[in-house]
Amino acid sequence: MILLTDILERSLKKAFIDQRVEGSIYDPKIIINDVETKQYMLNVLQDELNSCQEFFFSVAFLTQDGLAALKTQLSDLHRQKITGKILTSIYLAFNQPAVFEDLLNIPNIEVRISKKQGFHSKGYLFKQTGYHSFIIGSSNLTMSALKINYEWNVRLTSYNHGKMIQDIQKHMEKEWQEAELLTPEWILNYKNFYQPTTFFKEMTMVNEHSLIDKDVPYIVPNKMQKIALANLAELRESGAGKGLVISATGTGKTFLSAFDVLQVKPKRVLFVVHREQILNKAKSDYQKILGGLDKDYGILSGNKKEIDAKYLFATIQTISKEQILAQFPKDHFDYILIDEVHKAGAKSYHRVLDYFKPSFLLGMTATPERTDGFNIFELFDYNIAYEIRLQEALEEEMLCPFHYFGVTDYERNGELISEATDLKYLVDEERVTYLLEKLTYYGCSGNSPKGLIFCSRKQEAQTLSGIFNQKGRPSSYLSGDHSLEERENEVERLEKGEINYIFTVDIFNEGIDIPKVNQVVMLRNTQSSIIFIQQLGRGLRKDHSKEFVTVIDFIGNYKNNYMIPMALSGDTSRDKNNLRKDTFDANFISGISSVNFEKIAKQQIFTSINKVAMDSMSELRKSFDLLSNRLGRVPYLKDFQEQQTLDPLLIANKKATYYGFLENIKKNEATLTKTATIFLMIATREFLQGMRKQELILLQNMMNDLDRSWSLENIKQLFEQESLLVSDEIIRSVLNTLDLSFYTGSLAKAYKKQAFIEKIENKVTLSPLFKKEMNHAYFIKLMEDILDTGKMKSASYVPTELLTRYQKYKRKDVLRLLNWQQQMVDQNIGGYTTSNGEFVIFVTLKKGENFSGAQMAYEDELLDTSTMKWFTKAPRSLNSPEVKKLMHPKDWTIRVFAKKSDNEGTEFYYLGDVKPVEETIIELEKPTQDGGKKKVVEMLLKFSEPIDLNLYRYLEAGQD
Structure with missing residues (x-):
């Protein structure tokens, strides 16, 4: 039995004496907000709260947003009847009364206010099962400190009897007893004398990019608008008469259009909206940018008919009426702008757009995608001047932050x-x-x-x-x-x-x-x-x-x-x-x-x-039509991958091949032979995912030179040029995949021995059958599309590793990528199999009551991010061959693949390689489903690197 104290000793040794020592989740850790890796102090606090039995925060400053980011965790703790304490202050009058009111509304937190002058602590203490963890550093409980600012914090773990944790607890308890309890009366009294500091006023000023500040005498474009304006100018210089701007709500589309009018200087402008209440706001925004006389600006609606204005703001309901249109020459407006242009499929918009002939037409929307068949992109000649969606707008601080x-x-x-x-x-x-x-x-x-x-x-x-x-x-x-x-x-x-x-x-x-x-x-x-x-x-x-x-x-x-x-x-x-x-x-x-x-x-x-069935034909067709509308042509798999609109695997596998999908919706360019469709089906199943780039590179190079014979040395050089992992075993495995000798059983039958290549006297060429299909241009186009898309998807995999941690693999794929010579039927693999120094383990963590294929109720479990409790097949003893292999792990690479439940299908996350903890390997008897008992071997497996914490939390969460 491994003691927690032993693990803590190793963690301290790794952190402070020798980094080569095997670590654990208890290792001391520095926490720095990192935008690139998406790792923040906030994540660490949330994770600690998710598993704690109680907590104590000692923080000088709190804000509503910092507290808000922890409220779901605190709510979950309340359901479990877990409580905590927060000790804070009124130092520098930073903490607003509102944050104290929020604290009072959280039922499982007791809050006290320190009376100390200059209270400036930032410490977070968590009681966990058998130990305490604590974080000390520079981060207050504010969203900026938890996610944005450059902060240094250290997370440490202590056994309950450690001196440091005892000292911290004693000090916190002393400060707690001397502090004042937060009550409604205390808050009322605080409100009476509270005056926000200059620092806080400046910090909470809302940067609105000078877009709605009426006191600003001269308004300038923000970063997004400058780029969009340059793109619009470039469009017009190229001769385009239309442009589409896709911009998230709240990013200043109206101001953008006004700035563009300012740079175009048209004689007359028409601004069309679909709701009357927008008119006055749009008119006001334009006046801020363009200036001029009040009479230059007019409204055309059910109530007003100021049609002589230079800048006319009209509702579509009014401007689309025949008798209204007849009052304007067709070239009356040089510049027409359509707000919320995704509505332009309606007949009223068609009447207006068909009638007027402006020099330039601008459309603006946050959501150009439509499901009624109308193509907004086609309306604007596929000229997308600028696009900024919600995520980018938040990054640019153009929108108000939100807490969902x-x-x-x-x-x-x-x-x-x-x-x-x-x-x-x-x-x-x-x-x-x-x-x-x-x-x-x-x-x-x-x-x-x-x-x-x-x-x-x-x-x-x-x-x-x-x-x-x-x-x-x-x-x-x-x-x-x-x-x-x-x-x-x-x-x-x-x-x-x-x-x-x-x-x-x-x-x-x-x-x-x-x-x-x-x-x-x-x-x-x-x-x-x-x-x-x-x-x-x-x-x-x-x-x-x-x-x-x-x-x-x-x-x-x-x-x-x-x-x-x-x-x-x-x-x-x-x-x-x-x-x-x-x-x-x-x-x-x-x-x-x-x-x-x-x-x-x-x-x-x-x-x-x-x-949910993610690949329903109706949803796939919807995604196909949206991308087709955007591109103005039939999209191919690589288009879906490039545009990140739909996983190409879904649409390609729906009808066995993308060719089959296109045939189903009558969008294919030509009819292919049965042989060609089988080649496409094999390539879709085996290469499109991009798990291993070697097959893609070799086949594509062979397709580019049909009659060339490739030696093993040629292939090795090709892989080296592409900076790919290469060995004799990998080359053999790649060739076994391409000539289909790897596949057995139902797959071999489905693939009909239609090999892509053939091997003759250590030389490799394309097979005659495949070369024959290469005479058809449409087949080549579809085949290259699969290979190009597979290469793009291969970016998700580490090219210098056989397998990539946290990616999902089927059993078949694992054996192929580990260079097994032949596929094994999944049922024959079961929970694990071995070959060529590789011991691969497949674990379903949440087996449920009706777990198929199990003789007994296995209790495989992730104990923490570094340790798994695991059972062998039954019947097995300490003398069983595979158990002996595990007892001598230096001769084997032991890899663990896991999925949460069978609801996730047949794919497993690759969690990494492990070593059995020798002293935990025991033989025992467990009851079987038929009422008997069988021998089984239980052990702890130690991961060489801790599992990603978020994935661990997901895999270990309750039944789905």
């Missing part, structure tokens, strides 16, 4: 809210109480909430609004049934603070500007990534009244939950591995924004990911 909370929706009788939940339960008194508790807990930036709440049904929204009013939360309800005037009145009331919330269903997704919104609440199933981002975007416009936006998404038992990480990350590949990663490791969000899921909500997302 994936919150578990209300449970009734042990069941979560779902699509089928009856309305009466959606508006049930207990659910409303639960909603209000969560809204209070996650809070907002500012004096009071100014929130939009998106519901699934009109009656739900209307009823909830009424109940909120009864409970002292002033709110209103709006839908498409309300007039423009009614909507504007309610928005004005929200901005003035007369109401806290507007409940809505089918409006406010777009085309409305409410900068003061500081809370966005989602009480509905996510139906599309586009709508999700549109609703999120309602709060992202910067405003001096808020430092961040709180987004609270109530996640129930919805089949579309998988869309949430897809929307937040911007990843449209439909790759389940990516979605899982983005759920358990939400570091894809840039800047001081954050994404956090409560534990149960996270499990709901994983369940949805596992159940």
Whole structure:
């Protein structure tokens, strides 16, 4: 039995005496915020909270955003009845009253205020099982310190009886006893004398890129706008008469268009919008940029007809009327701009665009993708002048930071809210109480909430609004049934603070500007990534009244939950591995924004990911059409990979080949032979993933010189030129793959011995059958597309390693990449197999009650990021051949592959190589499923390098 004290001794020795010593998760560690690796102090705090039994923070400064980033972890701890303490101060009057109010709303934290002058500590203590971990350094509990600033922090681990931890605990307890308890009365008293420091005022100033500051006498373009303006000018110089700008909501599209008008200097401008309430704001923004007389600016709407203005701002509903159009010459406007141009598929827009003949037409949208068949890209001659999406806009600090909370929706009788939940339960008194508790807990930036709440049904929204009013939360309800005037009145009331919330269903997704919104609440199933981002975007416009936006998404038992990480990350590949990663490791969000899921909500997302068919024909066709519209032609696999719009594996494998998919939708260029389709099918299955680049490079070079014979030395030189791993075993394995001799069983039968190459007297040439198909240009095009795409995808794999850690592999692929001469049937491999000095282990961690193929209930388990408890097959004893191999590990490379459950399919994460801990190898008996007993050998396996912590957390999380 390995003692924790022994592990801690090794960790200290590795850190402070000899770095070559085997380490563990307990190693002392320096923590520095690193944007490139996406590793932050915030992650470490969250991980410690996820596993602790109690905690104690001693921090001088706290901000609402820093506290917000930990609220889901604190909520999960509350469910487990785990509590903590925070000791803070009023040093320099940095801590705002609002952050103390937030602290008071967290039920499992006790807070005290130090009376010490100059209290400036930054320490985080966690009681874990059998030990304590603590972090000391420079980071306060502010989002900047946890994610952005250059900070130095050290994480240390101590056995419970260590002197240092005893000293820290004694000191903290002493300070705690001398400090003052945080109470509502204390906060009220603090408010009375609180004056923010100059430093804090400057720190919280909202940088709005000079776009809405009315006191700025001269407004200049921001970084994004300068690039877009240069691109637009270049477009016009090339003779283009149209341009499309794709820009996230809140990034200053209207100002951009005004700057472009300024540089073009047209005689007359038409600005077309789809909602009347946008007109006055657009007109005002233009006046700030262009200046001039008031009479130069006019409105064309149902109420105003100022058609003689130089700069005319019109609603599409009015300008599209025949009698209105007839009042203008066709060339009246030199420059026409269409706002929210993704709506331009409507007949009203067609009438306007067909009528006018401007010198330049500019379209602006945050979401050009449409599902109704209309091609926005074609409308603008595929001229994309500039594109900036949510992630980039956050990186450029163009949007208000947000904190997204994936919150578990209300449970009734042990069941979560779902699509089928009856309305009466959606508006049930207990659910409303639960909603209000969560809204209070996650809070907002500012004096009071100014929130939009998106519901699934009109009656739900209307009823909830009424109940909120009864409970002292002033709110209103709006839908498409309300007039423009009614909507504007309610928005004005929200901005003035007369109401806290507007409940809505089918409006406010777009085309409305409410900068003061500081809370966005989602009480509905996510139906599309586009709508999700549109609703999120309602709060992202910067405003001096808020430092961040709180987004609270109530996640129930919805089949579309998988869309949430897809929307937040911007990843449209439909790759389940990516979605899982983005759920358990939400570091894809840039800047001081954050994404956090409560534990149960996270499990709901994983369940949805596992159940959904990512390759449904309707979704694949939708992705195909979107990319086809963007490119103006039939896309190929490499286009999907380059544009990052869809994982090409999904669309290629749907009908066995991409040729089969194109044939199904009647988009193929020509008809190929059965032989050709089998070659494409083999290449799709074996090469498209790009796991090993050698096959791709060799086959592509052979295709470029059909009649050449390749010696083994030629092949070796080729691989060396490409900086690829090379050995006699690798070359033999590559050739066995290309001549199909590696494959056995059902795969050999499916591949029909259609070898790509043949070997004759140590020379390699293309097979006659393959060369024959090379006479068809369309076959060559599709084959090269597979190889080019495979090479692009190979960038995800380390070229100098046989296998890449944390990538997923099927058993077949593992054997091929480890240079096995022939494939083994999966059932014959089972949990492990050995050959040529390689011992490969495949583990399913969450086996469930009906785990197929198991004689007994195996209890394989990841104990920590460095250790796995593992069992051999049964019956086995200490004298079994494979056990003897494990007892002499120096002769073997032992590799572990694991998946969470069978719900993840047949692929396993490669976790790395291990060594058995000799003293833990024991023989024991375990009950079998037929009621008997069989011998089995149990042992601990030690990883040579710790497993990625986020992957470990995911694999060890509860059942999905």
